[in-house]
Amino acid sequence: MLKVIIDNIEIQVEEGTTILQAARMIGGKVVPPAMCYYSKLKDSGGKCRSCLVKVVKGSAKDPRPVPKLVASCSTPVQDGMVVENTLSAEVQEARKGVVEMLLINHPLDCPVCDQAGECDLQDLSFGFGMEETETIEPRREYPGIDIGPLIKLNMNRCIHCYRCVLAAEQLTKKRAHGMLYRGDTMEISTFIQTAIDNDFSGNMIDVCPVGALTDRTFRFRSRVWFLNPMDARRECGKCSGKVVAWMFGKEIYRITGRKDQFGEVEEFICNECRFEKKDINDWVIEGPRKIKRQSVISSNHYEQMKKGSIIHPIEGTTEPQE
Amino acid sequence: MGRAILLDKVNIPGIQTFEVYRAHGGYTSAAKGLREMTPAQVQQEVIKSGLRGRGGAGFPTGLKWSFLDRKSDKPRYLVCNADESEPGTFKDRYLMEHLPHLLIEGLTLSSYALGVKTCYIYIRGEFRYLVGILENAIREAKKNNYLGEKILGTDFSLEIYVHPGAGAYICGEETALLESLEGKRGNPRIKPPFPAYKGLYNCPTVVNNVETLATVGPVITMGGDAYAKLGMGKSTGTKLMSACGNINKPGVYEVELGLPVEEFIYSDEYCGGIKNGRMLKAVIPGGSSVPILPADLILNTARGDSRLLTYESLAEGGFESGSMLGSGGFIVYDEDACIVRNTWNLTRFYRHESCGQCSPCREGTGWMEKVLYRIEHGKGRMSDIDLLVRVAKNIEGNTICPLGDAAAWPVASAIRHFRKEFEEHIKC
Numbered sequence: 024m025l026k027v028i029i030d031n032i033e034i035q036v037e038e039g040t041t042i043l044q045a046a047r048m049i050g051g052k053v054v055p056p057a058m059c060y061y062s063k064l065k066d067s068g069g070k071c072r073s074c075l076v077k078v079v080k081g082s083a084k085d086p087r088p089v090p091k092l093v094a095s096c097s098t099p100v101q102d103g104m105v106v107e108n109t110l111s112a113e114v115q116e117a118r119k120g121v122v123e124m125l126l127i128n129h130p131l132d133c134p135v136c137d138q139a140g141e142c143d144l145q146d147l148s149f150g151f152g153m154e155e156t157e158t159i160e161p162r163r164e165y166p167g168i169d170i171g172p173l174i175k176l177n178m179n180r181c182i183h184c185y186r187c188v189l190a191a192e193q194l195t196k197k198r199a200h201g202m203l204y205r206g207d208t209m210e211i212s213t214f215i216q217t218a219i220d221n222d223f224s225g226n227m228i229d230v231c232p233v234g235a236l237t238d239r240t241f242r243f244r245s246r247v248w249f250l251n252p253m254d255a256r257r258e259c260g261k262c263s264g265k266v267v268a269w270m271f272g273k274e275i276y277r278i279t280g281r282k283d284q285f286g287e288v289e290e291f292i293c294n295e296c297r298f299e300k301k302d303i304n305d306w307v308i309e310g311p312r313k314i315k316r317q318s319v320i321s322s323n324h325y326e327q328m329k330k331g332s333i334i335h336p337i338e339g340t341t342e343p344q345e
Numbered sequence: 346m347g348r349a350i351l352l353d354k355v356n357i358p359g360i361q362t363f364e365v366y367r368a369h370g371g372y373t374s375a376a377k378g379l380r381e382m383t384p385a386q387v388q389q390e391v392i393k394s395g396l397r398g399r400g401g402a403g404f405p406t407g408l409k410w411s412f413l414d415r416k417s418d419k420p421r422y423l424v425c426n427a428d429e430s431e432p433g434t435f436k437d438r439y440l441m442e443h444l445p446h447l448l449i450e451g452l453t454l455s456s457y458a459l460g461v462k463t464c465y466i467y468i469r470g471e472f473r474y475l476v477g478i479l480e481n482a483i484r485e486a487k488k489n490n491y492l493g494e495k496i497l498g499t500d501f502s503l504e505i506y507v508h509p510g511a512g513a514y515i516c517g518e519e520t521a522l523l524e525s526l527e528g529k530r531g532n533p534r535i536k537p538p539f540p541a542y543k544g545l546y547n548c549p550t551v552v553n554n555v556e557t558l559a560t561v562g563p564v565i566t567m568g569g570d571a572y573a574k575l576g577m578g579k580s581t582g583t584k585l586m587s588a589c590g591n592i593n594k595p596g597v598y599e600v601e602l603g604l605p606v607e608e609f610i611y612s613d614e615y616c617g618g619i620k621n622g623r624m625l626k627a628v629i630p631g632g633s634s635v636p637i638l639p640a641d642l643i644l645n646t647a648r649g650d651s652r653l654l655t656y657e658s659l660a661e662g663g664f665e666s667g668s669m670l671g672s673g674g675f676i677v678y679d680e681d682a683c684i685v686r687n688t689w690n691l692t693r694f695y696r697h698e699s700c701g702q703c704s705p706c707r708e709g710t711g712w713m714e715k716v717l718y719r720i721e722h723g724k725g726r727m728s729d730i731d732l733l734v735r736v737a738k739n740i741e742g743n744t745i746c747p748l749g750d751a752a753a754w755p756v757a758s759a760i761r762h763f764r765k766e767f768e769e770h771i772k773c
């Protein structure tokens with residue numbers, strides 16, 4: 024076991040653990056924001072730079088500090104390492120810089136974006152963004168492309184985190200999309216505009232931290248904070264069948280994977296569960312899904328409902344489930 | 346001053362061919378190394394020579410070789426970085442075009458020292474005309490048993506392959522190069538792991554610059570100690586400088602490290618002074634990625650010592666008043682040159698060449714370019730100058746690979762030394 028101290032909190036971790044994973048074990052405020060790392064996707068991380076931290080002591084053996092900030096998601100812990108996240112002004116400054124970079128070309132069209140309310144970039148901007156913008160140049164715009172009937176791609180909102188590419192590569196049998204071009208013209212696209220149609224392609228929606236990839240079968244039907252996220256399950260031959268059903272009254276508006284406190288799904292789900300099973304009779308409702316208290320989704324107090332009942336969010340009336 | 350050990354034979358007619366190269370003493374160091382020395386002894390000479398990487402970072406070559414994972418049972422690779430795409434740098438091209446066998450000989454010796462059986466030359470896509478020259482040299486060397494199976498009757502065998510890139514500056518960064526060589530998109534890898542442990546196809550790999558590897562031959566011929574006597578302090582030996590800009594004699598020069606910058610610019614042996622009798626305004630001494638210095642700071646350090654062509658002297662003063670030797674791309678500007686336009690132009694390059702993987706570089710290079718474009722085209726705001734400084738600072742050190750730094754430094758240094766010029770651009 025290795026000993027690491029993050030923001031004055033000590034924890035023992037196994038060899039090979041990254042600083043970010045160690046911070047997640049501690050939990051709370053010391054956890055750096057991660058916009059590209061995704062623990063369930065191999066080779067993810069290192070790209071967005073929002074998780075930068077300061078290593079003030081390299082290890083017990085070599086106590087020298089690391090001169091540059093390091094990406095906590097892709098830096099393994101050394102024994103005796105001392106890390107600063109919230110305590111380091113340098114880290115806070117750099118993170119502010121990263122957020123600014125992510126936003127200078129972002130459309131900021133939250134009012135018409137389906138991701139609003141569950142968007143990692145909104146959270147990050149709220150935490151570290153500046154109140155004013157210093158850019159007067161026009162924002163980057165991509166021509167819209169159609170990637171099939173189930174998933175909507177809005178490239179203007181993409182933060183180039185690569186998660187969807189890795190998800191497609193690792194979860195589906197053949198990847199039909201990827202990163203084209205380079206630098207600030209780089210874009211996610213399907214190869215020769217082939218539609219993404221594959222049993223697990225829908226997971227790209229869940230891994231996308233922003234509103235670049237959204238569910239076409241749900242598009243514009245409701246804001247997420249008007250819905251009640253309910254843990255639901257069904258027998259499924261392709262995946263675990265464990266999902267979150269986003270409900271309004273007795274109606275299922277959309278199905279997603281079950282996300283944990285770090286915004287990562289517990290298990291990837293198949294397209295049949297996600298896109299085709301929208302009838303309440305398809306599912307066994309287990310009870311309300313726990314959502315971070317800070318989230319706007321929590322503000323409709325759906326959690327007060329008892330297992331087996333469904334709350335009507337506007338009037339706040341509960342009605343027993345048949 | 347100076348002694349040419351790389352380019353001494355470059356003017357001999359036909360030196361590109363095996364016969365002429367051999368007739369003028371070529372391949373004797375390969376023969377000496379392979380027949381009379383063990384691989385460890387060859388490496389020892391390179392360590393003793395103090396040779397430092399000529400690709401830009403100046404990392405000691407012998408030390409880099411000693412990091413190679415020799416415990417692994419996987420094959421090892423040597424990759425020669427011939428991607429030379431840094432604006433202002435054109436020395437490797439010259440070397441490969443005129444002395445291909447010098448490079449082949451260096452690759453043979455280095456591979457022998459490292460226990461490598463397969464070596465790749467990753468060459469810039471635009472250098473297509475050099476591929477034929479190198480492949481021809483490889484064929485000739487093979488025919489004469491200086492390459493291929495059981496070289497010179499020893500147990501050592503080596504194959505060298507030439508692999509052209511597709512025209513991306515970023516593929517000169519060693520891990521992007523390895524990705525590209527594997528047939529993937531040229532995105533730099535996240536380090537660690539370093540190539541010495543997980544390089545090409547996840548095998549232990551050494552990546553070195555063309556000039557670095559070409560120097561190994563002369564090092565073995567003259568001995569590491571003798572090589573280390575050339576140059577000055579920790580900047581041993583000679584270095585190829587590619588000089589360009591507003592000078593009378595642009596070209597590739599071999600200098601003994603320690604040559605005063607002033608002599609390099611004004612002596613007829615080298616740059617031959619500023620063109621049309623104009624005044625010197627500024628110099629970028631080590632390829633477009635290193636900080637620009639105004640005339641007074643390139644000729645003398647802030648402390649008043651005369652500035653020398655060494656890694657140490659050029660870096661003296663840090664980012665406040667120093668620069669770097671880098672790849673030796675020496676770009677000279679006369680009094681009429683416009684620093685703003687030049688900075689904008691360089692930033693355009695970095696914006697175009699950023700791979701786009703990490704946010705600060707992808708977005709920051711584009712942002713700086715747009716702001717500099719505005720300033721250059723009369724639409725600047727006074728606040729843009731500090732904005733540029735801030736953006737450059739937010740890129741520097743926060744990216745995956747050093748391209749981010751390389752994009753930030755030219756902007757930061759141009760504003761540091763020529764702020765007035767930016768202000769005047771904005772005012773008028």
Ligand SMILES: Cc1cc2nc3c(=O)[nH]c(=O)nc-3n(C[C@H](O)[C@H](O)[C@H](O)COP(=O)(O)O)c2cc1C
Nearest residue numbers: 398399400426428429430517518519553554557747
């Ligand atoms: C953006 C970028 C471009 C580079 N381009 C080259 C290049 O064209 N040729 C080269 O030899 N090294 C280049 N380098 C440096 C290499 O990454 C590597 O350090 C070098 O090949 C090591 O060789 P050396 O130790 O012999 O200098 C580049 C580095 C960066 C960050």
Ligand code: SF4
Nearest residue numbers: 132133136139142234
């Ligand atoms: S992706 Fe997030 S930040 Fe961007 S418009 Fe949508 S909700 Fe707003």
Ligand code: SF4
Nearest residue numbers: 181182184185187231
């Ligand atoms: S589309 Fe979404 S998941 Fe894919 S790279 Fe862009 S932001 Fe990341």
Ligand code: SF4
Nearest residue numbers: 700702703706744746
């Ligand atoms: S610094 Fe620039 S070139 Fe290097 S990995 Fe990041 S985006 Fe790519």
Ligand code: FES
Nearest residue numbers: 069071072074096
């Ligand atoms: S989460 Fe670490 S760099 Fe993106």
